[in-house]
Amino acid sequence: MLKFLRRFLKEPEEDEQVRLQEKFAHFRRLLDNNNQALETMADMEEKLSGDYVFDSSYLYSQVDNLGEQVSGMVASLNLLTRNRYQSDLIPICQNIVAEIREILEAVPGIPDTPYILPLSALSQDLAPAVGGKMANLGEIGNRIGLPVPQGFAITAAAYKRFLEFSSLAQDLGAVLSQADIQDLDSLKTISRELQAMVRLAPLPPDLEEALLQLGRSLPTPWLAVRSSAVGEDTEFSFAGQFATLLNVHADHLPGHYKEIVASKFTSRAIFYWKYQQFSVNALPMAVGVLAMVPARASGVMFSLDPHAPQDNTVMINGVWGLGQYAVDGAVSPDLFLVSRRDPYPVIQRRVAHKPVALVCRPDGGVEEVALDPEQAQAPCLTDDQIQTLAEIALELEEHFGQPQDIEWTVGEAGNIIILQSRPLRLSAPAFAKEARPPAPEPLAPPLLHHGVRAVGGVAAGRVHRFRHDDEVNQIPPGAVVVARQPSARLVLVMDRIAAIITEVGSPTGHMSILAREFRVPTLVEVGGATTVLQPGQLVTVDADAALIYPGIMAELLQRRTKPDEEWRNDPVYLKLRRLLKLISPLNLLDPESPEFKAANCRTLHDLTRFCHEKAMDAMFIPDLDKALDSSRISRLKTDLPLNLFILDLGGGLKVSGQDQVTEDDVLSRPFQALLRGFHHPGVTWAGQVAPDLKGFISVFANTMYDMGKAERGLGGKSFAIITPNYLNFNSRLGYHFGIVDAYISEEKNDNYISFQFKGGAANIDRRERRAKLLKQILDDLGFSAHTRGDLVQGRLVKLSLLETEQTMELTGLLMAFCRQLDLALASDAVMDRVLAAFKNEDYSLKCLRPQEAAAG
Amino acid sequence: MQEDKMPERILVVDDEPNMLRLLKTILMDKTGYEVTTTNNPLEVSKLLQESHYDLVITDLKMPLVDGIDLIGIVKNIDAAMPIIVITAYGTIETAEEAIQKGAYDFITKPFRKETILITIKRALEWKRMQGELAELKKQ
Numbered sequence: 001m002l003k004f005l006r007r008f009l010k011e012p013e014e015d016e017q018v019r020l021q022e023k024f025a026h027f028r029r030l031l032d033n034n035n036q037a038l039e040t041m042a043d044m045e046e047k048l049s050g051d052y053v054f055d056s057s058y059l060y061s062q063v064d065n066l067g068e069q070v071s072g073m074v075a076s077l078n079l080l081t082r083n084r085y086q087s088d089l090i091p092i093c094q095n096i097v098a099e100i101r102e103i104l105e106a107v108p109g110i111p112d113t114p115y116i117l118p119l120s121a122l123s124q125d126l127a128p129a130v131g132g133k134m135a136n137l138g139e140i141g142n143r144i145g146l147p148v149p150q151g152f153a154i155t156a157a158a159y160k161r162f163l164e165f166s167s168l169a170q171d172l173g174a175v176l177s178q179a180d181i182q183d184l185d186s187l188k189t190i191s192r193e194l195q196a197m198v199r200l201a202p203l204p205p206d207l208e209e210a211l212l213q214l215g216r217s218l219p220t221p222w223l224a225v226r227s228s229a230v231g232e233d234t235e236f237s238f239a240g241q242f243a244t245l246l247n248v249h250a251d252h253l254p255g256h257y258k259e260i261v262a263s264k265f266t267s268r269a270i271f272y273w274k275y276q277q278f279s280v281n282a283l284p285m286a287v288g289v290l291a292m293v294p295a296r297a298s299g300v301m302f303s304l305d306p307h308a309p310q311d312n313t314v315m316i317n318g319v320w321g322l323g324q325y326a327v328d329g330a331v332s333p334d335l336f337l338v339s340r341r342d343p344y345p346v347i348q349r350r351v352a353h354k355p356v357a358l359v360c361r362p363d364g365g366v367e368e369v370a371l372d373p374e375q376a377q378a379p380c381l382t383d384d385q386i387q388t389l390a391e392i393a394l395e396l397e398e399h400f401g402q403p404q405d406i407e408w409t410v411g412e413a414g415n416i417i418i419l420q421s422r423p424l425r426l427s428a429p430a431f432a433k434e435a436r437p438p439a440p441e442p443l444a445p446p447l448l449h450h451g452v453r454a455v456g457g458v459a460a461g462r463v464h465r466f467r468h469d470d471e472v473n474q475i476p477p478g479a480v481v482v483a484r485q486p487s488a489r490l491v492l493v494m495d496r497i498a499a500i501i502t503e504v505g506s507p508t509g510h511m512s513i514l515a516r517e518f519r520v521p522t523l524v525e526v527g528g529a530t531t532v533l534q535p536g537q538l539v540t541v542d543a544d545a546a547l548i549y550p551g552i553m554a555e556l557l558q559r560r561t562k563p564d565e566e567w568r569n570d571p572v573y574l575k576l577r578r579l580l581k582l583i584s585p586l587n588l589l590d591p592e593s594p595e596f597k598a599a600n601c602r603t604l605h606d607l608t609r610f611c612h613e614k615a616m617d618a619m620f621i622p623d624l625d626k627a628l629d630s631s632r633i634s635r636l637k638t639d640l641p642l643n644l645f646i647l648d649l650g651g652g653l654k655v656s657g658q659d660q661v662t663e664d665d666v667l668s669r670p671f672q673a674l675l676r677g678f679h680h681p682g683v684t685w686a687g688q689v690a691p692d693l694k695g696f697i698s699v700f701a702n703t704m705y706d707m708g709k710a711e712r713g714l715g716g717k718s719f720a721i722i723t724p725n726y727l728n729f730n731s732r733l734g735y736h737f738g739i740v741d742a743y744i745s746e747e748k749n750d751n752y753i754s755f756q757f758k759g760g761a762a763n764i765d766r767r768e769r770r771a772k773l774l775k776q777i778l779d780d781l782g783f784s785a786h787t788r789g790d791l792v793q794g795r796l797v798k799l800s801l802l803e804t805e806q807t808m809e810l811t812g813l814l815m816a817f818c819r820q821l822d823l824a825l826a827s828d829a830v831m832d833r834v835l836a837a838f839k840n841e842d843y844s845l846k847c848l849r850p851q852e853a854a855a856g
Numbered sequence: 857m858q859e860d861k862m863p864e865r866i867l868v869v870d871d872e873p874n875m876l877r878l879l880k881t882i883l884m885d886k887t888g889y890e891v892t893t894t895n896n897p898l899e900v901s902k903l904l905q906e907s908h909y910d911l912v913i914t915d916l917k918m919p920l921v922d923g924i925d926l927i928g929i930v931k932n933i934d935a936a937m938p939i940i941v942i943t944a945y946g947t948i949e950t951a952e953e954a955i956q957k958g959a960y961d962f963i964t965k966p967f968r969k970e971t972i973l974i975t976i977k978r979a980l981e982w983k984r985m986q987g988e989l990a991e992l993k994k995q
Contacts, residue, residue, distance in 0.1 A: 047966060053882065054966030055875045057944060181920060184898045271896040272873060275919040572874050 021649060023080055023618075024721060028728070030076035030615045031739070035756065035793075037069035037608045041584050042788035047576060048491055050518070056572050059579065063104055066583065067097045070604050073611040080618040088598040093607055096582060100604075103578050107281045108231070115158035115207050116214055119151045119290070129155050131228030131286035133420060140418050144399050146392060147417050150218055151290035154257060156230050158207055159285045162261065166201035169280040172265075176274050187267045194270065198262035199255075208254045215250035215289065222247050222292040222360065225256045227263060230284045231571075242266075242285070246322065247292050247360040260287045293417055294360050297380035298323030298409040299333055302424050303393035304340070306403075313337040313347055314390040318380045320371060321357030323407060323419070331356060334380050338390040346386055351379045381410070388416055396421045447533065448548040451501070451526035454511075458556045459521045460540040461498035463533045466490070480541055482533050485763040486511035486524060488789075492577070494518035499541040501529045501548065504763070511764075523548075634661045636720075640678055642731070644718045646671075652722030670727035670742040670753075671720055673805045677812020682843035725750075731815070736822075738815050744804045751797065751804045755783065755811055758791040762822040769825040770818060777814060777838055781807055790822075817843050824848050864980055865908060868893045869900055869926065870915040870942065879913070882969050889976070897921035904933045911979055913940045913972075916950055916962075924950070927957045936986055938979040940972075 044062050047054055074093045078086050111129045122130060122138020130138075130153035141148035163169040172194055179190045203211075215223060227242035243263035248256050264285045273282070299318030305311055317333040319326040326333040337348040355376045361367050381389070389408060396404045400423065407420040464479035466472075469489040475481060477496040486502045488511045500515055500522040515522040521543035533539060533548070540553040549556075583604045588596050601607045634653070636644040637660045646653065646661065652668040653661055666672050718731040729740040742753040757774055759767070767790035778785035778794040785794030796807060817838065825831050830848065837847040866889050870876050876893035883891045894903065897918050903909075912930050916923035923941050930937050938960035943951045951962040960979045963972055 051968050051970070052966045053875075053878055053969060053972065055870075055872050057872075058966050061945075181898070184896075184902060187896070187898060267899070268894065268896050271898070271919075272871070275871060570874070570878055572878075 024647075024649060026076045026079045027615055027618075027721075030073050030080070030611060031728075031741075033069045033072040033076065034608055034612050035739075037066060037073065037604065038758075038791065039788065039793070040065050040069065041605060042791055044576065044580060045584055046788060048573075048580065050573075054572065054576075056575070059104060059572065059576060063100055063579065066604055067100075070607050070611075071097065073608060073615075077611045077615050077618070080615055084618075085598055085614070089601070089607070089610075092598060092601050096602070096604060096607070100579055100582050103575065103582070107279055110156045110160050110230075110281055110284050113155045113157045115155060115161065115210055117153050117155055119148065119153065119288075122153060128230055129153075129157065129286070131156070131230045131288075132232060132422070133226070133228035134286060134288040135228075136421055137288070137419070139399075140396065140421055144395060146395070147415065149224070149290040149293055149417055149419070151223075151288060152214055153228065154211070154287040154289065156284035156286045159261060159287075160280055161204055162201070162207060163280050165204040165207075168198060168201045169278075171197060173278045176270065176278050179270075179274060181271070181274060184267065187270060191265055191267050191270050194265040195262040198265065199258050201258070203254050203258070211253045211257055212251070215253035218250065218289075218291045220291050221250040222364070223250055223253065223256075224248075224288075224290045224292050225253070225260055226288045226290070227260050228286045228288045229264065230286055232283070246324075246366050247364055249364055253289065257287055261285050290419075292360060293409050293411050293419075295322050295409040296412055296414070297321070298407075298419075299326040299380075301389055301393050301406050301408060302403065303397035303406070304403040304424065305337060306424060311337070311347075312340045314340055314344075314393045316381070316386060316389055316393075319354055319357065320375065320380050321359045321369075322366060323409060324366075325356075325358050330358070336381065336386050338386060340390070340394060344387045344390040346383065349379070351377070353377060354380070382414075385410060385414070385416060392416065392418065444549055444551065444553075446547040446549050447539065448526055448529060449546065451523040451529075451546040451548075453522075453543050453546055454500075454524050455515045455520060455522040456544045457499075457519060457521035458540065458542050458544065458553075459498040460538065460552045460557055463535055463537045463539055465530065465535045480533075480539055482529050484530055486765060488764055490515070491518075492581070494520050499523075499543065501526050501533070501541065503527055503529050504765075634658050636660070636666075637662050638675075640675075642678075642718050644720065647719065647721045649721060649723050649726075651724040652726075666722075667724055668720075668722035668727055669725060669801075669805060670740075670744045670808050671722050671729070673744070673808035674727065674729060674740060674812040677809040677814070678816050680809075680813045680816070680843065682841065683813060683816045684844060736819065740808075740811060740815070742804070742808060744801060744808065746801055748798055748800055751799055751801065753783075753796045753804060753808055753811060755785075755794045756791070757815070757818070762825070764790060766822045766825045769828065769831050770822040773821070773825065773831050773835055774814070774818060776835055780839070781810055781814075813843065814838075817845075821845075863888050863890045864910040865890045865892070866911045866913060866976065867900070867903060867909045868913045869895075869897055869918070869923075871895050871897070871918040872915075875915070879972075882972075883976075886969070886973060887976075897926055900926060901929050901933060904930065904937075909937070910983060911938050911940065911976060913942065913976070916941050916943045916947065916954065924954055924957055927954060927959055931958050936983065936990075938983050940975055940979055942967075 040062055046052070071093055074085070074089050077089070078084070108128065113129045117126070117130060119134070119138050119141060122135055123143055124135050124139045126138065127135035134153040137148050140146050163172075175190070175194060175197070181187050181190065224244070224246050225248060226244040229242060243260050245256050245259060264283065269283070297318050297320050299316065300323065301314060301316040303314055305313045305315040314337070316336040316338065317326050318336075319331050319333045325331045331354045332352040333354070334352050335348070335350040336346055339345050339347050353376055354371065356368050356370055358366050359369050392408070393404065393406055396406060400421065403424040404421045405424040406418065409417050409419055411417055459480070461478045461480040462476075463482050464475055466475060466481045466483040466487070469487050472487075472489050472492050475493045475497060479497050480499045480501065481490060481497050482501045484503045486504070490497070490500060490511055494515060495518060497520060500511070500520055502511075502524045503526055504524065521541055523541065523543050523546055526548070538551055540549040540551065540556055542549070542553075542556050585603050586605045586609060587602050588600060588606045588609050596610070596613070598610060601610050634646050634648070636646055638644065648656065652666070652671065654665045654667055655661060658665070663675055666675065718729065721728040725743055725745045727740065727742050731738040737756075737758045739756040740753065743750055745751060755778065757771070768787070771787040771790050771792040774792045775785045775787050775794070778792070781796070782799070783794035783796045785792060796804070799807065821834065824845075825834070833847045834845070837843070837845070866883065868876055868879050868891060870879070870893075873895050876895060880891045880893050883889050892903065892909070894900065897914070898921060900912070914923045914926050921929070927939055927941070930939055939958070941951060941954040941959045941962040942965055943954075943962050944965050951964070954962055960982060961975055963975055
């Protein structure tokens, strides 16, 4: 009875072939998604190089794509494995995608601080609370110790509280969403309307009280009130047009504060908020309140003359009275060019005729006054003041690590006060500039005096030995990173390390390109660096002259440059970097390891790797016994050193139900062609590819670890899924990954060959070189091919049966030919030789041994 | 032939402020061009009337006034003004429409820094040649 019931309830017998075909369809989808996901990742990583311009919609669309591709893989894997990974993989994938979306959508929060912070408590790290302008001024006063006015900052937290308390946040949002903007005039009308709303809104009583009290606590009741919006310098190009109120009275500070907040609602800002949704957190307005300095003279200076940086001078512009006239050009200012070398002589002075000045009115506000002719003609600064200003400019440059644009004023007592300092943008020096000759008198003999400059500059720091990509997080800030071989992964720390030295590599390598964008002084081909330089040792790297000194060479260091401002401050770029940390690192490196499990997937890359591996297992391993029972999977008996399994979906083999088949049994046209290519008499399968001596030694020295893996991988499996016209060939040899997917028939329009190759045991330079080589060959064969990193993909479509078949044969030949070539491609010259050999139909790789080739 | 030593002036229009900041930084870093930016396409005609520009670079997809509309607005003010349109990936049809409406060229986001620098250079050269041609015809 029970037996009967069991048989009755049992699912009907599935047709094994239908089931396999469905399975194959899921597998195909998974493979497609895998390819697309890897391509998306490579595309995003490529954007880290700094060579690209992209916006946040790029990030959104790529994250969407990746989310679909990877969750699609997870879904296919579950379909393939009867939901074996349902309970663990799906939530892991969802969590990673959710974390990524959180980063993507994050609007920077407003730090929870008191309403008011005294200037004496400010430093650069408080920029998110008080805006860059006030944070910098605090840094100048407190950390550098230069004179700045007394004052305080009204924080972003106060702004947020104001907008929430007065329900302005809601009201402004409502007005913006209903606003009917047709032209510039309607925009201006709304701008005025919103500004009026801000002026009328009540301040929280405790904020109002604090403003009155603190405003009156300054040494003078006359104040300068200026905007210091958070993110003004980085995210919002329409910022920097906000109000500054000069010489206003402390009794009315609450009103002045609202005036500055109102100035945030310019036409441009409104346009932005109307269409990007108004958020109280975007561009929060912090405000600086400073004791007004009744200025005798004021102006701006650049610590390095941007028009002629090679002249090495400080450029000072000054006028009588308040500085506004020096900035807006109301009066042509005095110009002083001062040498940047002690004792700072004035190299050039141009004293202008300055008939008027802007000064503080005794009853508040500012006014223009006429100057007597004598003063109008006189320089507004004494030589002592000029010299002091130059010294200050250099001190600020030294502290902030790059040339500065500085606002200064001279008080009535002749004392100099700094009002603002910010980075000065200089044109980038040309990359191909001649290497500078070494310093005439090095203070100590260099430790190393060879290498190839990848990125110029000078830097000092403690040596940190970098051994493996996984250890990138262990690199301390300010380190001189010393490694055997270049690693593009160093990009993750390039904003905080001092220099990079590698024993091999090239200035056009991936890492070098990245280092260049970050302006990290970098030397490659520094043989012996990992033995000569001791971990923890202090060294100075002069990348321009390819010299590495023991200790700190102060004189050389004066030319130190910081990472490229353009990228360091770009929020979209920084967001991409944060996103990629959850996307591209690969933690699941070895499928044989017990750690290779779903629970250890921490990135999308891990997920793709895991799904792909498990899908191939699911296609072949668990079903192997069953399939052998049902005569579906056969092993190919061949003299090729390949562990090759065949799944015939019907008609691809002459025979069925055999454990082993021979090549003669193969009917699949594309597979036949591929095997013909593998068997090309010119190809040597036996033995190692012997690279040239130099290349071999450096490969051997630097990829020992990976070589081991490559060896082990030679026993890896290859799978061919076939029909009479179709082939999906998946070959995994250690770190190499080759896929050929093809359809060959009489119907020209259906014909295609897709080819993909990735990975390898050698370093990324060599792998990329192989990718380049393959691309060139594929192009020659008529493929449309492209590379991304070490991944090369090509596709050829709609050729005739004969042409497609011939190309398929060459594709097989190419796979055999290039199988270990990455180890040998030590330079572009070697690559060119190999390319030439392939074109000459010499597949022996004798070209790697020039003497032999010449002798033969 | 007259050598114009004045730096060439470029107006960049994009509704994403960060994109403007980035483009401006790149152009200022790598070239001698003068760059004005706005996130507000409504401002463009005012800006063009207020001062002289040699080139307009505009995003295609913007609220209220899109890049296609903007081409008409710019051409009405200065028919000889070269316009470079920035399009998102996968919107090639709109890019072609922009060219038909008189844009000089289009460039697809994301793009290489070098690509935009080269496109700008070509556009400015084209403008100079157009100017010289017009001069020759007058003679």
